[in-house]
Amino acid sequence: MNAKKIFAVLLAVVLVVSMFAGCGKPAAETPAEAPAATNAPEGNAAAETPEESYNIVMQIVTWGNAPDEITDVEAAINAIVEPEIGVTVTLLPIAAWDLINESNITVAAGEKLDLLCVFPFGQSMDALANYTAKNMLLPLNDLYAQYGADIEKALGMEINLGYIGDTLYAIPAVSNYGLGSSFGARKSCLDAMGITIDPNKYYTIEELEVIFQTYIDTFGPGHYPISVFGGGGTDIFHHLNPIETLGGNGNGGVLLNAGLNGETTVSNLFETQEYMDYCKLMRSWYTRGFLNPDCLTIVDDVTSQMKSGNYLGNFGDMVPGSFTGMANTLGEEIVTIPVLPGYASTSAASQALWTIPTTCENPAKVMQFLNILYQDRDLANDVDSILACGVQGISYEVVEQLDGSKAVITGANVTGTWGAWVPNFLYGNSHTTPISAPNTADLYAQIDAYNQEILDSGRITDAFGYVFDSTPVSAELAVIANVVAQYRSMVGFGVVDPEEVLPEFIQALKDAGIDAVIAENQRQLDIWFASR
Amino acid sequence: MQTKNKSIGKRILKYWPYYLMALPGLLYFFCNNYMPMFGVLLAFKRLDVTKGILHSDWVGFNNFEFLFRNKTTLHILRNTIAYNLAFLVIGMIVAIALAILLNEIRSKKLNQVYQSMILIPYVISWVIASYLVYAFLASDVGIINNALFKPFGKEPLNWYMESKYWPFILTFCYMWKNIGYMMIIHYSSIVGISKDYYEAAYIDGATKWQTILYITLPLIKTTVITLLILNLGRIISSDFGLFYQIPKNSGALYKVTQTLDVYVYNALMGNSDFSLSSAASVFQSAVGFIFVMVTNAIARRYSKDSAIF
Numbered sequence: 001m002n003a004k005k006i007f008a009v010l011l012a013v014v015l016v017v018s019m020f021a022g023c024g025k026p027a028a029e030t031p032a033e034a035p036a037a038t039n040a041p042e043g044n045a046a047a048e049t050p051e052e053s054y055n056i057v058m059q060i061v062t063w064g065n066a067p068d069e070i071t072d073v074e075a076a077i078n079a080i081v082e083p084e085i086g087v088t089v090t091l092l093p094i095a096a097w098d099l100i101n102e103s104n105i106t107v108a109a110g111e112k113l114d115l116l117c118v119f120p121f122g123q124s125m126d127a128l129a130n131y132t133a134k135n136m137l138l139p140l141n142d143l144y145a146q147y148g149a150d151i152e153k154a155l156g157m158e159i160n161l162g163y164i165g166d167t168l169y170a171i172p173a174v175s176n177y178g179l180g181s182s183f184g185a186r187k188s189c190l191d192a193m194g195i196t197i198d199p200n201k202y203y204t205i206e207e208l209e210v211i212f213q214t215y216i217d218t219f220g221p222g223h224y225p226i227s228v229f230g231g232g233g234t235d236i237f238h239h240l241n242p243i244e245t246l247g248g249n250g251n252g253g254v255l256l257n258a259g260l261n262g263e264t265t266v267s268n269l270f271e272t273q274e275y276m277d278y279c280k281l282m283r284s285w286y287t288r289g290f291l292n293p294d295c296l297t298i299v300d301d302v303t304s305q306m307k308s309g310n311y312l313g314n315f316g317d318m319v320p321g322s323f324t325g326m327a328n329t330l331g332e333e334i335v336t337i338p339v340l341p342g343y344a345s346t347s348a349a350s351q352a353l354w355t356i357p358t359t360c361e362n363p364a365k366v367m368q369f370l371n372i373l374y375q376d377r378d379l380a381n382d383v384d385s386i387l388a389c390g391v392q393g394i395s396y397e398v399v400e401q402l403d404g405s406k407a408v409i410t411g412a413n414v415t416g417t418w419g420a421w422v423p424n425f426l427y428g429n430s431h432t433t434p435i436s437a438p439n440t441a442d443l444y445a446q447i448d449a450y451n452q453e454i455l456d457s458g459r460i461t462d463a464f465g466y467v468f469d470s471t472p473v474s475a476e477l478a479v480i481a482n483v484v485a486q487y488r489s490m491v492g493f494g495v496v497d498p499e500e501v502l503p504e505f506i507q508a509l510k511d512a513g514i515d516a517v518i519a520e521n522q523r524q525l526d527i528w529f530a531s532r
Numbered sequence: 533m534q535t536k537n538k539s540i541g542k543r544i545l546k547y548w549p550y551y552l553m554a555l556p557g558l559l560y561f562f563c564n565n566y567m568p569m570f571g572v573l574l575a576f577k578r579l580d581v582t583k584g585i586l587h588s589d590w591v592g593f594n595n596f597e598f599l600f601r602n603k604t605t606l607h608i609l610r611n612t613i614a615y616n617l618a619f620l621v622i623g624m625i626v627a628i629a630l631a632i633l634l635n636e637i638r639s640k641k642l643n644q645v646y647q648s649m650i651l652i653p654y655v656i657s658w659v660i661a662s663y664l665v666y667a668f669l670a671s672d673v674g675i676i677n678n679a680l681f682k683p684f685g686k687e688p689l690n691w692y693m694e695s696k697y698w699p700f701i702l703t704f705c706y707m708w709k710n711i712g713y714m715m716i717i718h719y720s721s722i723v724g725i726s727k728d729y730y731e732a733a734y735i736d737g738a739t740k741w742q743t744i745l746y747i748t749l750p751l752i753k754t755t756v757i758t759l760l761i762l763n764l765g766r767i768i769s770s771d772f773g774l775f776y777q778i779p780k781n782s783g784a785l786y787k788v789t790q791t792l793d794v795y796v797y798n799a800l801m802g803n804s805d806f807s808l809s810s811a812a813s814v815f816q817s818a819v820g821f822i823f824v825m826v827t828n829a830i831a832r833r834y835s836k837d838s839a840i841f
Contacts, residue, residue: 222672292672293690475808486786512602
């Protein structure tokens with residue numbers, strides 16, 4: 001009996017100890033602990049300097065992996081900003097697709113975060129309302145007025161993108177005012193078909209259909225001219241018709257024709273004649289074999305589909321350099337077939353919005369730091385260039401020096417992975433950062449000209465900068481999101497007959513309460529117009 | 533009351549090593565299963581991070597609205613419950629049958645080979661399984677359309693648009709993946725039955741069928757009922773991977789493939805609204821709790837040993 005008891009005690013002790021051993025190990029390895037670990041030495045270093053620097057924890061959006069040289073980049077930035085405004089930065093790499101969840105959890109849990117990146121990516125992937133609804137963001141009006149002189153100079157009217165109503169919640173990164181749309185086609189295929197493209201002309205639907213039909217006739221079955229990403233409740237309406245989604249994903253109401261003709265009525269996109277016509281067009285394209293019959297269930301991205309060699313091309317945005325990335329991956333030339341001339345839209349211009357969470361302890365310092373990102377400096381001292389492209393010699397090498405701070409860079413012979421994993425258009429004024437090699441030296445000149453062209457042509461809606469605050473109707477929008485996921489891709493890619501299914505779709509939206517959402521959107525837009 | 537307290541104290545003193553042994557498990561349950569229940573509050577509040585969960589405003593049942601305002605809610609609940617019941621009944625019958633058959637195999641080597649073969653799908657993830665299914669069902673390159681339908685002159689079918697086949701496809705996929713695991717549990721309780729019973733039955737001239745009917749089944753009844761109660765607790769939850777990955781989230785199939793978990797995912801994926809998602813999981817837990825209590829009460833009435841508590 002006694003021996004048994006002793007054995008049981010021993011066993012219990014072993015169990016308890018092993019449990020704590022088990023607990024300790026993974027906890028030390030979780031990524032949540034990693035920033036704390038990197039904080040420690042910096043905190044010490046700061047303590048040694050006479051005046052304690054404020055440590056800014058800043059999110060860095062990545063395409064999946066954290067770049068290798070993150071400490072080098074931190075050191076390079078700290079060397080500039082610490083003497084100037086007394087701050088140090090800690091960079092927190094987060095994959096673009098984890099950003100919404102990570103940000104919400106970080107702020108809700110009260111973890112230290114000073115610069116939160118809202119990343120709509122020009123496609124309404126995220127929105128300020130997702131955070132303001134939970135009171136997660138600080139209003140920045142006063143700080144901006146006090147410290148934001150350089151931001152104002154660099155952004156111009158793009159600062160409107162950061163407002164909800166009269167409250168400024170975010171500082172947008174400098175981006176294009178908007179975009180047009182185009183069809184990027186393989187040059188090799190076009191050559192085989194004997195088609196040459198006039199880059200200065202906008203192609204009509206009929207002309208595109210001729211190209212698509214020729215592709216099918218030339219290459220035969222198993223080849224589809226249009227590659228689309230069919231999952232996830234999307235379609236390509238916006239590539240064929242100008243549209244203003246009012247800072248949302250379009251489910252909660254849109255301005256048809258992007259409000260270019262002075263339109264100020266918010267409409268339910270799916271109920272409009274334009275959408276019906278679009279669906280009929282897609283139905284005819286689908287039945288003519290322009291789209292893969294499995295397009296709804298192929299979940300590979302468009303570039304991967306293109307790699308298979310069974311597609312001619314895909315619809316995409318049209319800004320200078322928009323198909324460069326795909327051309328690099330495919331290792332083959334992509335010809336841009338213009339479809340829609342550029343127009344400004346709130347959604348397309350919203351690429352990255354920098355916000356300060358309510359948990360931040362020293363917002364004034366953070367705003368001073370943000371202001372530095374928008375200053376035009378020489379390359380060695382340009383903080384937003386370092387954030388965008390990494391450290392010279394580690395992340396990139398200069399192959400050709402141009403006037404001022406602009407330099408053509410290349411990824412060759414470097415050890416760093418910054419260029420591979422970190423998108424370069426999210427920080428400050430991305431139009432003054434180094435240009436990566438396949439692009440030519442005049443890239444920014446082209447983009448500036450393109451923006452100017454949009455502004456000069458007046459292809460900009462009066463509602464530019466208006467963002468729908470969906471908080472009051474979030475329950476309705478959740479249900480609508482589900483209805484859209486069910487129907488939109490089906491009718492929007494012509495897989496089913498729109499005459500039959502679209503009315504069913506519209507009815508389901510009405511049951512989900514879309515009319516209340518549209519009315520709320522209209523009410524906010526009217527107030528917004530009245531306050532201008 | 534006092535005497536009872538005393539006796540509990542005494543019990544702990546007497547058996548303290550056993551309580552110490554139970555401590556890690558109890559601590560785990562407390563940290564993992566009870567502490568997060570604080571989050572139930574969130575389902576009835578509108579989260580405001582500056583105020584914290586405790587001080588956010590109460591909104592009553594508003595957060596639950598999105599679960600029920602949809603006309604398809606009935607479809608969704610029907611799907612969730614019907615699939616779970618089907619999986620439960622079919623799964624149990626097939627798993628017990630397989631376990632009994634496996635028990636009859638005399639060759640140790642072959643027994644292990646069959647066991648492994650049946651178990652392997654269990655370790656394959658739904659994402660990979662979805663591509664296996666896709667290889668069969670894709671409309672332009674799929675095996676079924678190309679190897680079966682076309683050679684026999686049948687019109688190829690766009691499987692991911694035809695909802696009527698999917699209840700069968702999903703049930704098949706679920707069985708394919710999970711039957712091995714369910715079988716192992718029954719098999720282990722069958723192996724635990726003393727061989728004496730069977731020998732005695734043979735001597736009395738019982739047939740194989742009779743031994744199964746009168747010895748094996750009654751003796752594994754307790755395990756079966758326990759599993760049944762546990763599974764009924766999850767009647768309103770569903771295997772997200774099965775219902776989201778296998779149909780490739782094809783909208784045309786929602787009527788027969790969308791379950792509560794998939795609905796919540798589609799509705800809330802874009803905005804990570806903690807309050808609404810808490811509401812959904814509170815609803816699932818509440819329904820599960822009711823089912824467990826009711827089935828357990830029924831089981832207790834029918835035979836006391838089979839009830840869990």
